Amino acid sequence: MEDFIVKRYPERAIYDKDKLYEFLDRNILCHVSFCENGNPFIIPMIFSRIGDFIYFHGSYESRLIRFIGSGGNVTIGITNINGLVVATHIKNNSLNYESAVVNGSGEWVEDEDEKLRFFESLSKKFIPGIWEYSKRPDNEDLEKTAVVRVKIEKFSMKMREGDTNEKEKYDNLWSGVIEIKYNYVYNGEINELPDFLKSFIKFEKN
Amino acid sequence: MEDFIVKRYPERAIYDKDKLYEFLDRNILCHVSFCENGNPFIIPMIFSRIGDFIYFHGSYESRLIRFIGSGGNVTIGITNINGLVVATHIKNNSLNYESAVVNGSGEWVEDEDEKLRFFESLSKKFIPGIWEYSKRPDNEDLEKTAVVRVKIEKFSMKMREGDTNEKEKYDNLWSGVIEIKYNYVYNGEINELPDFLKSFIKFEKN
Numbered sequence: 001m002e003d004f005i006v007k008r009y010p011e012r013a014i015y016d017k018d019k020l021y022e023f024l025d026r027n028i029l030c031h032v033s034f035c036e037n038g039n040p041f042i043i044p045m046i047f048s049r050i051g052d053f054i055y056f057h058g059s060y061e062s063r064l065i066r067f068i069g070s071g072g073n074v075t076i077g078i079t080n081i082n083g084l085v086v087a088t089h090i091k092n093n094s095l096n097y098e099s100a101v102v103n104g105s106g107e108w109v110e111d112e113d114e115k116l117r118f119f120e121s122l123s124k125k126f127i128p129g130i131w132e133y134s135k136r137p138d139n140e141d142l143e144k145t146a147v148v149r150v151k152i153e154k155f156s157m158k159m160r161e162g163d164t165n166e167k168e169k170y171d172n173l174w175s176g177v178i179e180i181k182y183n184y185v186y187n188g189e190i191n192e193l194p195d196f197l198k199s200f201i202k203f204e205k206n
Numbered sequence: 207m208e209d210f211i212v213k214r215y216p217e218r219a220i221y222d223k224d225k226l227y228e229f230l231d232r233n234i235l236c237h238v239s240f241c242e243n244g245n246p247f248i249i250p251m252i253f254s255r256i257g258d259f260i261y262f263h264g265s266y267e268s269r270l271i272r273f274i275g276s277g278g279n280v281t282i283g284i285t286n287i288n289g290l291v292v293a294t295h296i297k298n299n300s301l302n303y304e305s306a307v308v309n310g311s312g313e314w315v316e317d318e319d320e321k322l323r324f325f326e327s328l329s330k331k332f333i334p335g336i337w338e339y340s341k342r343p344d345n346e347d348l349e350k351t352a353v354v355r356v357k358i359e360k361f362s363m364k365m366r367e368g369d370t371n372e373k374e375k376y377d378n379l380w381s382g383v384i385e386i387k388y389n390y391v392y393n394g395e396i397n398e399l400p401d402f403l404k405s406f407i408k409f410e411k412n
Contacts, residue, residue, distance in 0.1 A: 008268055028301075031283045033239035033248035040246065042239035042283035044305050062214055077237045077248035084390070086403070089341045090329050091351070095234075099250050123296050127384075135295045135376035145297070170341035174400050178333075178407055179391045184290070184384050194380050197292070201384055 006156050014157040023078070023100050023157065024049045028125055030078045032056075034067055047076070048122040053149040054102065055109065055118045060146040068106030068148040076102045076150065084178040085163065088170035096161050096177065104153035108146075115142045129196025212362050220363040229284070229306050229363065230255045234331055236284045238262075240273055253282070254328040259355040260308065261315065261324045266352040274312030274354040282308045282356065290384040291369065294376035302367050302383065310359040314352075321348045335402025 006013035014020075030047050033040065043064050048055050054076060058065040068074060083096035109115060116137065123131045137145070164175050184201040186193065193201075212219035220226075236253050239246065249270050254261050260282060264271040274280060289302035315321055322343065329337045343351070370381050390407040392399065399407075 008265060029285060029287055031237040031239070031248060031285070033237070033246040033281075035241035035244055035246045038241055038244060040239040040241045040279065040281040040309075042237060042248070042281045042307055044283055044285040044303070046301065059214060073246065075239075075246040075248045077250055079235060079237070079250040081235055084333060086333065086336065087340070089343075089347075090325055090337065091343045091347045093329060093332055093336070093340075095252065097250070101248055103246075119296055123299060126299055127290060127292065130292065130299070131296065134293070134299075134379060137295075137297045141295075141297045173340060174398065174403070176392075176394065178403070179393065181389045181391050183387045183389060185387050186382075186384055188382065192380065197380070197384070 006158060009158070009160075012158045012160055014159065015155075016157075017155075020100055020102075020152075020155055020157055021049060023098060024054070024102075025125065027078050027080065028122075030054075030076050032064060033075045033077065034064065034072055036067070046122065048118060048125055049152075050117060050121050050149075052152050054104075054152060055121070055147060055149045057118065057122075057145050057147045062146065065146045065148055068150060069108040069146070071105055071107060073103070073105045074150055078102075081180055082161070083180055085160075086178060087164040087166045087175050088173040089166065089168075092164055092166045094160065094164065096159075098157070098159040100155060100157045102150075102152050102155045104151040106148050106150045109149050112139060112142045115145065115147045118147055127196065127200055129200070133194055133196055212364060215364070215366075218364045218366055220365065221361075222363075223361075226306055226308075226358075226361050226363055227255060229304060230260070230308075231331065233284050233286065234328075236260075236282050238270060239281045239283065240270065240278055242273070252328065254324060254331055255358075256323060256327050256355075258358050260310075260358060261327070261353060261355045263321075263324065263328075263351050263353045268352065271352045271354055274356060275314040275352070277311055277313060279309070279311045280356055284308075287386055288367070289386055291366075292384060293370040293372045293381050294379040295372065295374075298370055298372045300366065300370065302365075304363070304365040306361060306363045308356075308358050308361045310357040312354050312356045315355050318345060318348045321351065321353045324353055333402065333406055335406070339400055339402050
């Protein structure tokens, strides 16, 4: 675990598994880091968590999928930026954020029920209600899709929130936090949408 | 370069340096992948690009900063999600996104003018106008801050945009794109803000 003990700003560290899982479950994008022949690689991936595993899907030809499936060790990073912390000194500007880093080794998921549970978990995170609304994968779809999972063996989280910690303000300049909000927007006709989307999105005509 | 040739969905690949730089310059967060003793690590970092280099700053104690400063090879991933592509089949749901992966080796930045240019570049990307408004770093600040840079030696980009490619629609279900918009929001009194922030943010009282 030593590698996963946060050394910089340790007061921002979190080692609570429930908090990790809650954070993973409201994110869909991660970056996966892996090494081959000592060289670092990084690939953005969509993911879903079930139990103590992080699941990925893709093609059987995909290099990362094959790497994970064959037991490869990966480290996964997920970060949300929630705000810009404006200080009076340029050097004290900061971001409010949440981040998690997870490490573990992979394996193939062959069982079709488990593959289906992965699709269910991922799509429920994608948009609530879409699993109930849409055409689900059949046996042929599940066979064609490569699914792998990584056991969550080590992890750490960090977060920063709140105002600037600036002790010395400069020249009465303004300081404070600008929040970042993520909105789901649809530009078309509201009435044509199914109900699960109406409650999910914010309408904004251009 | 072979490692950086996109094999999956090659039609989504971009190898244009101007497009890469434009993309880097409107992002502030990346994930840095590196290997030590064959093990993969990932760390979220804020960055700025000047010329053909990606700059990072931090503490002289930071493991990643020291790794990059001493010539370490890193691969950097940056991804934006721009939309949710809703298909009629669960298996055809997708994301609209832009992503870049950059690889190169690092070095220390010791020159104080170059460190200052880094702070200028980063803060102009953080919030336009903040560099002109705020107290800039002095020589002592620059000395205390560790700055490193990575030469952009190899890169690849991918993007997906537009509607679902679904050929076979299921049961007349709805399909289309839900956009994701990022808004800067301030919850306080507008009048107390300096001008550079008034034009930057969207006001939204809770």
